[in-house]
Amino acid sequence: MSDRPKRYVVGISGASGAAYALRTLELILQTGAEVHLVVSEYGQRLLFEEAGIKKITPENVLPELIGRDGSYAYKLICHPNKDVGAVIASGSFLHDGMVVIPCSSTSLGAIASGAGSNLLTRAAMVTLKERRKLIICHRESPLNLIDIENMRTLTLAGATICPTNPGFYLHPQTVGDIVDFTVGKVLDLLDVQHSLETRWQG
DSSP: OOOOOOEEEEEEOSSSOHHHHHHHHHHHHTTTOEEEEEEOHHHHHHHHHHHOOOSOSHHHHOGGGSOTTSOOOSEEEEEOTTOTTSGGGSTTSOOSOEEEEEEOHHHHHHHHHTOOSSHHHHHHHHHHHTTOOEEEEEOOSSOOHHHHHHHHHHHHHTOEEOOOOOOOTTOOOSHHHHHHHHHHHHHHHTTOOOOOOOSOOO
């Protein structure tokens, strides 16, 4: 039995929803797990436009998690999307699940069709191939038949489609509450422990 720490892969593509991605990263890292991050080119634009992040580095993505002494104690590894030879593109790289959050229709279609021309889609394909957890948080709306068929294909292949649809039965008071509703579902699907109050208590 492996004694390696928990390890997850997070992909960010170019659909609006940087807050979902950053909150997911923050909460997984706070458990002490290792996170491998890959961001598509449009995902980089998304992070800049919605969160002011110009360059994908651990210090820029989540500066609030840097220690008081300036060290970065959390295990966030950033991979260039063009590097299809990175470790997360290999089936021999063991991890506990991957989430693409947010997932654009373009990335959804590429993963469903097996087009591994960049690291994000390649890592997702390998996750499916190895029968590991793949969570797809599609955010675009409305859906057309192509999106629906791509979701069907991925579901049949073993992925879980988890749209960023908030529930309001917990009476959210802030945008952060709405973001946490979806993030809590993602963490549950990945079996990541958290203390978010996002489950129905009826």
